[in-house]
Amino acid sequence: MKAKGLENQQKIVQSAADLFYQKGYNQTSFTEIANASGLPRGNFYYYFKTKDDILKAVVDARVEAIRGMIEQWQTLDKPPKQRLNLLLDLVLNEADDIVDHGCPLGTLSAELGKDQRLLQEKTLEMFDLLVSWVVDAFQALGCDEPYELGLHIMGRLQGISVMTHLYQNKPFLETEIQALKAWVDQL
Amino acid sequence: MKAKGLENQQKIVQSAADLFYQKGYNQTSFTEIANASGLPRGNFYYYFKTKDDILKAVVDARVEAIRGMIEQWQTLDKPPKQRLNLLLDLVLNEADDIVDHGCPLGTLSAELGKDQRLLQEKTLEMFDLLVSWVVDAFQALGCDEPYELGLHIMGRLQGISVMTHLYQNKPFLETEIQALKAWVDQL
DNA sequence: GTCTATAGAGGGATAGAC
DNA sequence: GTCTATCCCTCTATAGAC
The missing domain is CATH 1.10.10.60 (Homeodomain-like)
Known part of the structure; x- marks a missing residue:
């Protein structure tokens, strides 16, 4: 059937x-x-x-999930700063999982980046969606270098995830995300 | 023999x-x-x-190398801000390796943090040395929350390393480190 | 202290009955 | 379309000759 x-x-x-x-x-x-x-x-x-095919299907599913989430975010029709906050709140909501396993996107990409670059490229599709979401927001804000800012904020989130995971330190994640929100707010 | x-x-x-x-x-x-x-x-x-014993020896060796580096840094007897710059310059000098393999400390710890926490704890010895080095510097600067700032800057470096590795983007690392230097300078 | 040979477990992948 | 049995390979680890 x-x-x-x-x-x-x-x-x-x-x-x-x-x-x-x-x-x-x-x-x-x-x-x-x-x-x-x-x-x-x-x-x-x-x-x-093959096992690789399973990974590709897993990534495809996650790409679709992210795409769906972004589409839903777009329907909210929020101003740029609040659009960035949607991503920050997402990380905040996943704090417990990040404590236990790190960032679902970053840890997978980092693992494959070591010596399985072909597979890793596939996982970058997940990142690219989020990068372009934040880049668009910075562009809408009239920032000078929206792409650089987009990579910057994604890097901040990756760093927060890594440290939170390593030290299993949820309060660190929370204060750092609050600091990022303040930074976004005063742009 | x-x-x-x-x-x-x-x-x-x-x-x-x-x-x-x-x-x-x-x-x-x-x-x-x-x-x-x-x-x-x-x-x-x-x-x-066992293989685990090899890892422990590898970490011990790296801990000793870091300890030696920090001792050498201390003999330079620099003011706090320049002490922080020593770490930032270290990352800058390792840029090519970070592009290829990520942060030597962070990627190992993150891998083991997934489901080999006992081994991962051992690797945190490497981090702890660097964390206390930067915390000391923030303390000497008279900062309010030196420990939080120490974790913050280590997180920034981890995030930079992750993104640099994922996108094999060395210029990103360089501009981000410059931004961190500017941030340290105006503390 | 150095090396060969191999055990024993578990990995990914396949063939073929139903 | 579903499941069993099993192949072959590589892995960590060990035994024992030299």
């Missing part, structure tokens, strides 16, 4: 996404994905030829 | 340190360390009982 197939495919992608985030891509085995999704190991070679 | 043994041990630690940085800890195999160090695979179980 086609419908059943799609369902299983989504289960695999969802389980893999969680595990890749919690354990890292290379540290996650087929066995673990199978156990988490409730499907027998051999089965999902029917859906994905 | 004891001397020969120590020499081999250092060769292993050096090769492992390079590979852990370039490929990540979990992605580096004994075979690769053996090839890089020129020693046969089985041999270095004489020096290290």
Whole structure:
């Protein structure tokens, strides 16, 4: 049945996404994905030829999720500074996960950047969406170098995520995000 | 011979340190360390009982290197702001490596933080040394919250390293470090 | 102290019955 | 479209000759 197939495919992608985030891509085995999704190991070679294909599907799903989120943000029709705050609030809401596993985008990209650059390029699609969202906001604010500012704020968020994860320090994340909000506010 | 043994041990630690940085800890195999160090695979179980022990030795070596660097910095007897600049210049000098492999401290800690927290704690020794170096400088400057500022600047550097690595964007690193220098200067 | 050979577990991937 | 059985490879780690 086609419908059943799609369902299983989504289960695999969802389980893999969680595990890749919690354990890292290379540290996650087929066995673990199978156990988490409730499907027998051999089965999902029917859906994905290789582990890399699973990662690509995971990234595609996350790209679509981000795209959907941004589209929803756009419907809110907020002024530029509040648009930037939407991203900052997103990080604030994910604080507990960041304490435990770091940034879902950054840690995956960083892991693959070490020696799997081809796969890493795929993960940059996730970043690019957010970068262009913040760049647009800085542009709307009439800033001189919107692209540089966009990379700057994404870098700030990555740094906050790394330190929060390393020291499992949630208060640090909260005060740093507040500081970023103040910085945005006085632009 | 004891001397020969120590020499081999250092060769292993050096090769492992390079590979852990370039490929990540979990992605580096004994075979690769053996090839890089020129020693046969089985041999270095004489020096290290497990792979984890090699990592600990690698971290110990790096801790000692950082400690030595900081001691040397102290002999320079510079004013606080210039002390902070020593760290910023260090990052600037490592820009090419950061483009290729990210921050040598941060990427290792982040990898192990995912699901090898016991090992990760060991790697925090490297961070703690640098954190206390910058905290001391902020304290000497009479800043209100030196510890928070110390974590802040370390986070900024981590964020810069992550983005530089992801996008292989060296100019980004250079302008961001310059911005940090300006920020330090006007404290 | 140095090296070879190999054990034992677990990884990704495949073949083929149903 | 679903599942079992299994292959082959690489991994860490060990045993034991020299």
